[in-house]
Amino acid sequence: MSAIELLDARKVYRDREGADLVALERTRMTIETGEFLCLLGPSGCGKSTLLNLIAGFEAPTSGEIRVAGQRVERPGADRGVVFQQPTLMPWLTVLDNVAFHLKLKGVAKAERRERAQHYVDLVGLRGFERHYPAELSGGMSQRVGIARALLMNPAVILMDEPFAALDAQTKSEMQEELVAIWERVKATVIFVTHAVDEALVLGTRIAVMSRRPGRIREILPFDASRPRDVTAPDFNDMKRHVLGLIREGSARLKQAA
Structure with missing residues (x-):
C-alpha cells in the first residue's frame, strides 16, 4: 500500500472581493512508503497548501487525499509536521x-522524559536538555522541532521549508543530519523547498511544481549515492534539467500574460 495518494486534489480560496483564487489544481500523485519526496517550486505555487492538505490542517475543495489507504479528514498522529519556524514554547x-505532547496525553513525567531523551539524542542535542529556546541557535531550535515530530513516531513527516532561515553552513549540516535521521527512522518524508540544490541533496524523488495555480509539472526520480556530491556530473545534469523545467514554466506564464 502506498503511503500517500493524492486523488485529483484541488484547493480554491475566496479573495476579499468574492472571486475564486485557485491555489492548487487537480493533482494526482502517489508517494511510496519510505521515500523522501521534495516538493520544489517558486514561492506561491501551492507547495505549503499541498502540505497542509496532507497534514489535515485544511480540506481540499474537491478530490481527496489518503494516507495509508485512509481518507484524510483531520490532523493525526500518523503525520508529524515540522514548520519553517519551530514554534517552541519559551518557558519549557x-x-x-x-x-x-506526551504530557498532554497524561504520560507520567519519568516515562515522557525517557522517551524524549531518545529523540534529543537522535537529533544531536545531548547536553542541551535543560536549555531554553532563547539559549539555542536557529539550527538547534529546528533540531528540537524535528525531535518533537519524531517522538510521535509518525509514518509520515511533513516539512515546510524548515531550513530556509538558516545560514548556508548550518543549512548544509542540517541537511546531512536530516538524511541520517531519515535513514534510521524509515519514515516517509515530504519536504517543501524552493531551492533546487536542497531538493537534489535530499530527495529520492523531486516533484517540480508550476506557478499558481499549482500543478505537478514533472516527478523526477534521483538515486545518486549519498552523501550527494553537488559537483558530480549526475547532480549537475539533474540540476540543469530541473532549472530548465522551472524556466520553461516561467516563460509560459509570461506568454499567457
Whole structure:
C-alpha cells in the first residue's frame, strides 16, 4: 500500500472581493512508503497548501487525499509536521518541549522524559536538555522541532521549508543530519523547498511544481549515492534539467500574460 495518494486534489480560496483564487489544481500523485519526496517550486505555487492538505490542517475543495489507504479528514498522529519556524514554547526546556505532547496525553513525567531523551539524542542535542529556546541557535531550535515530530513516531513527516532561515553552513549540516535521521527512522518524508540544490541533496524523488495555480509539472526520480556530491556530473545534469523545467514554466506564464 502506498503511503500517500493524492486523488485529483484541488484547493480554491475566496479573495476579499468574492472571486475564486485557485491555489492548487487537480493533482494526482502517489508517494511510496519510505521515500523522501521534495516538493520544489517558486514561492506561491501551492507547495505549503499541498502540505497542509496532507497534514489535515485544511480540506481540499474537491478530490481527496489518503494516507495509508485512509481518507484524510483531520490532523493525526500518523503525520508529524515540522514548520519553517519551530514554534517552541519559551518557558519549557528542550527536553520538555520535545515531550510536551506526551504530557498532554497524561504520560507520567519519568516515562515522557525517557522517551524524549531518545529523540534529543537522535537529533544531536545531548547536553542541551535543560536549555531554553532563547539559549539555542536557529539550527538547534529546528533540531528540537524535528525531535518533537519524531517522538510521535509518525509514518509520515511533513516539512515546510524548515531550513530556509538558516545560514548556508548550518543549512548544509542540517541537511546531512536530516538524511541520517531519515535513514534510521524509515519514515516517509515530504519536504517543501524552493531551492533546487536542497531538493537534489535530499530527495529520492523531486516533484517540480508550476506557478499558481499549482500543478505537478514533472516527478523526477534521483538515486545518486549519498552523501550527494553537488559537483558530480549526475547532480549537475539533474540540476540543469530541473532549472530548465522551472524556466520553461516561467516563460509560459509570461506568454499567457
